[in-house]
Amino acid sequence: MSAHDVEAIRRQTRTYVMVFAALAVLTVVTVAASRLDLNPGMTIAVALLIAAVKGSLVAGYFMHLIDERKAIYWLLALTVIFFILLMFLPLGDAADSIGGVPTPV
Amino acid sequence: MQIPYTVEARPDTGLYNAKLGIWLFLASEVMLFGALFSSYVLLRTGAESWPRGSEYLNIPLATLNTMILIASSVTMVMSWASLKLGDFRKYKLYMGLTVLAGFGFLIVKYFEYTAKFAHHYYPSTNTFLGIYFTLTGLHGLHVIGGMIVNGYFWGPGSKLWRRDPERFANRIEVAGLYWHFVDLVWIFLFPTLYLL
Numbered sequence: 001m002s003a004h005d006v007e008a009i010r011r012q013t014r015t016y017v018m019v020f021a022a023l024a025v026l027t028v029v030t031v032a033a034s035r036l037d038l039n040p041g042m043t044i045a046v047a048l049l050i051a052a053v054k055g056s057l058v059a060g061y062f063m064h065l066i067d068e069r070k071a072i073y074w075l076l077a078l079t080v081i082f083f084i085l086l087m088f089l090p091l092g093d094a095a096d097s098i099g100g101v102p103t104p105v
Numbered sequence: 106m107q108i109p110y111t112v113e114a115r116p117d118t119g120l121y122n123a124k125l126g127i128w129l130f131l132a133s134e135v136m137l138f139g140a141l142f143s144s145y146v147l148l149r150t151g152a153e154s155w156p157r158g159s160e161y162l163n164i165p166l167a168t169l170n171t172m173i174l175i176a177s178s179v180t181m182v183m184s185w186a187s188l189k190l191g192d193f194r195k196y197k198l199y200m201g202l203t204v205l206a207g208f209g210f211l212i213v214k215y216f217e218y219t220a221k222f223a224h225h226y227y228p229s230t231n232t233f234l235g236i237y238f239t240l241t242g243l244h245g246l247h248v249i250g251g252m253i254v255n256g257y258f259w260g261p262g263s264k265l266w267r268r269d270p271e272r273f274a275n276r277i278e279v280a281g282l283y284w285h286f287v288d289l290v291w292i293f294l295f296p297t298l299y300l301l
Contacts, residue, residue: 005189006190009186009189009190010190012186013183013186016179016182016183016186017179019179020175020176020178020179023175024172024175027168027171027172027175027295028168030295030296030300031164031168031300034296034300034301043300043301044301047296047297047300047301048293048296050296051292051293051295051296051297054292055289055292055293058175058178058285058288058289058292059285059289061182062178062179062181062182062281062285062288063281063282063285063286069118069119069120070119071118071119071120071125072120072124072125072128075125075128075129075132076128076132078132079132079135079136082136082139083135083136083139086136086139086140086143087139087142087143087146090143090144090146090147091146091147091150094147094150094151
């Protein structure tokens with residue numbers, strides 16, 4: 001390993017410690033935000049937004065996704081598409097019954 | 106016959122094989138947990154009323170577990186970085202701490218579960234507890250699986266370092282990707298189940 005690579009790894013380790021600090025602070029912020037008297041929709045939005053930021057930090061820095069090969073990005077893009085389908089298709093079924101029992105066809 | 110592309114990248118993917126393999130596995134894991142999260146959303150939106158997590162669950166203990174798991178993610182990635190820097194002793198230290206953090210997480214979870222059972226809260230009690238035990242139980246099994254792999258690489262599996270250090274560092278990177286995924290799932294489970 002070249003001296004340049006060694007220095008790059010050393011820089012990364014400093015970043016890992018900073019990411020850990022950010023994750024710890026965001027965990028405290030999540031708990032504090034849940035105690036605020038927000039409406040239910042806002043409470044869910046804030047909690048999921050903070051979780052998304054924390055998740056991005058873990059995926060980006062610890063899992064090295066900020067600097068990864070294209071094959072991984074394509075694989076993850078496909079995963080995201082199927083994940084979104086998985087999350088929202090069942091909700092479409094639930095939406096059918098809003099306002100009463102759906103009329104049988 | 107030697108296993109191909111354990112260290113050098115395949116020309117077509119630009120990755121060593123195990124790395125592509127673990128990402129494919131993690132994609133399937135996203136769908137597994139995604140299906141359960143989707144079930145949670147469906148059950149919650151379809152319920153007439155839904156309890157706040159704090160009515161049943163211990164938020165301070167879950168916060169402690171969140172801290173333990175994110176700390177273990179740092180020690181995991183530091184163990185990989187130590188190998189890249191050629192420092193095997195530091196690798197052993199950080200990997201040992203990662204395994205210990207896994208134990209810590211499970212011990213806290215044990216106290217949480219036993220407190221629920223002492224109050225006669227079971228998966229069959231109501232839908233909220235049903236999905237809580239299913240999600241956290243499946244996550245706990247993933248923690249145990251990661252600890253077995255990490256424990257192996259801390260102990261007998263670490264002999265590979267002497268014979269093929271690059272390959273061993275890649276194994277730790279792959280094990281780390283799994284462990285960070287387990288952390289990532291908890292980051293979403295924590296607010297979803299405990300805080301909302």
